[in-house]
Amino acid sequence: MISTRRQFIKISTVGLGGAAVAASSLKLAHGTGLFGSDDDEQINDLKNKRFPTYCEVCFWKCAGWTHTNDKGEIQKILGNEKDPHCYGRLCPRGTGGLGMYQDEDRLKTPLIREEKGGKQVFREATWEEALDLIAKKFKKIKADNGAESIALLKHGTPGKHFEHLFEAFGSETVGEPAYAQCRGPREAGFAATFGSWIGSPEPTDIRDTKCLVLIGSHIGENMHNSQVQEMAQAIDNGASIITVDPRLSTAASKSKFWLPIKPATDIALLLSWMNVLIYDNLLDLDYIKDNTYGFEQLKEHVRNFTPEWAYNITNIKPGMIRKTAREMANAAPAVIIHPGRHVAWYGDDTQRERAMAILNGLLGSWGKRGGFYLKEGFKVPKYPHPKYPHPKWTWRDLAKDYPLAGMGLTQEVIRASIPEESGEHKVKAWLVVGTNIKKSIPHQELVNKAIEALDFLVVVDTMPMDIVGYADVVLPECTYLERYDGIRSATNREPSIALRMPAVPPKYNSKPGWWIAKQIGERMGLGEYFNYEDFSEVIDWQLQQIGSSLEEMQAIGVKNLPRKSGSLYFAEGEKVNLPTNSGKIELYSTELAAKGFDPMPLYTPHAEPEEGFYRLIYGRAPMHTFSRTANNPHLTDLKDKNTLWMNPKVAKLWGFETGEEVYLKNQDGVVTSFPISIRVTERIRWDAVYMIHGFGHTNKKLTRAYGKGACDTEMITNVKVDPIMGGTGMRENFVTFIKDSGKETKA
């Protein structure tokens, strides 16, 4: 292995095997003509086949069918009608999921970094060679520094296989951007109030709600499938939607009330809503007496947080605050103040989520029809394996400054990898699977320092994402359409399980994640943890334990199981019994108080943009997931780059027009790698600009995505860390516009 540090390798340096497969075959023939059909006979007639899967384009994991034609080629993917995540209708990403399979830019064969004539290059390697090298390096690092010094950074289904591998060799040093960079604060905030995490999918009873309140949550732009479907049903049913957002989001445009709030002031609005609900006597006090803890303290706490007070902070008129509070109260308990999903914004996010949870508590929507249903999951029995060894330290030790951290904090794993930043516990190597941490983690300077300092970096992915260019060994995973993975079991109204099986063999020289983990494990002397030839044996064993079988699931794809935990909602008058310290809904959090945090949320002002700067807000487009889909040929057809939304007043001030390209420079002087086109639109406030996350790819091997649009993550250098659970608030970054980047664009 070379010792000099890691230049980013643009993979192309050494020829990759296999010419690109000819682009789409321009066939005249029609498809199978069986969308949405559960009729097997017709499929057999047409010599087409279908194979159950669940989607890996995002975390919603909708179950569907991969259809192949008479030549055994994948034709299309359709939703499974029995699946409560999608009800037979996949979203654009799921429908376009075959683009992940078709993409000719995929990673095709293992690569090993080496030095050639003073230059670092990747050379193609056999699996044997790559896996041997990884096992050798991991064993050495384990011997020198302990297994704990090897960290797993993961996302999605393949992460599970590697989690098993890591626990088998004695490391629980793990981080997942899905927590601290995303939904962590809401889990902490709702757990402090109701005793349990929200989880995924959110148990929001949107289809039966009378009032849906969205605090910056952009359902419809985030394509969380069944939730979008239920929002459409709620619209059909005449439910009122209240959207709080500085931007006219899609949801805002469908709302009865859009509150165009000044960014970063949500907590003030939430507190003033509490004030109105309490002091205008809009609440069911009997319910509150029986089911909540700390009402009197809360009442005193919000006494001065009047709508007039909030108006000065939020720019929302007092009359509108009162009107919307009444709208919620009239709908109660069939009202949802939605927890949102990506909520790591300002560093006081757990407290904002607490405020949202408290409103739900006051309005009595927990465990009520049209509010939050009582979710139920299903525990799939674990395939037997020897006991895992006990690591001397884990992610918990790295997160010890954040008492309510419920999962590994990616940024702390990264910090522990930098010698001068790390404490007692040091990380020496990473295995990164299914997450492009060059786009998902803010403060990239730290990420770069960590990468620089690592002894060894393995990346497992299907695509040459930015992070791949920094790896010592790259392992090409096959796509979800070409592999078995663990059974999907998620919490829903009813427990439900779904199977993923390959519809076609892996393309190129790619391999399933389970196989890769097993191969590394066996080479590290951990074969007994991988006691199977094929992962389908594990699935079959698990299914047999619960009275099903692989054969049955191959035929049906999804199995919905009866509830065992009782009713979906609390009965009328039934008192809640929650896993909080008081057993009640904690308006006053005993847990936060005990840990030295504010037991009830407070509004604290956040930094504002200086003259000539604008707050950077980012979000989702319905046809893309993170930075993962930017090269998918179906989805780039729909949107191939992001644009910078700018209010016409701002555009006039700067003399910009739609389509003009600018570089962004943030408050710390960091400039984007690529320019971004301006979109002048009335849909955004004048003190903020907005862009879709996940563009501006720096790896040239992504031929459709390279250099298209700009990367918001590059601009997020000021990170406001949530002291309660370690979330990385990303919205206190401000940008200005420059026409010339003043340097060669990084490429």
Next chain:
Amino acid sequence: MRYGMAIDTLKCVGCGDCVVACQTENNVPFGYCRDWITETIDGTYPKVELEFRSERCNHCENSPCVRCCPTGASHIVEGGIVVVTADKCIGCSACIESCPYDARYTHPLGHVDKCTFCHHVRDYKQTTACSAVCPTSCIYFGDLDNPKSEVSMVLKNRKFKDLAPEAGTKPQIFYLI
């Protein structure tokens, strides 16, 4: 029998799923589409209105594309569906010029292509790929002549508009507003 669509702009989120589902169902080559999303914005911040529309061939009763086709490739089949017979099409593009909705494109193989209301599945399914996939169920497809069909019912009960009425083409796609 007269096939048509009602598309609910109050529910459509403009996600583009209809576009991808059409591509994969009908083998529409990358870079081309038979249906697409239009976004219109009215007003000044914060009094702004936004509308998404999933658009495609309107299968006009009075269809200029059929009238101007020199070879008869563009024609109307049962149910009022406007289709193009690829073998007969000489790719002259007269129909593309004549369409007020810009609903046609020249396929890389040389012929003109467009939405067929997924005519090829009619024996199996009274639906289209776009309608079957739509996560918000905002696309109602069916027989406008049948007063009991879902599409007739929503048009009876809801306000709607059609596009480019000034063109006099009698489109068969209606937008619920």
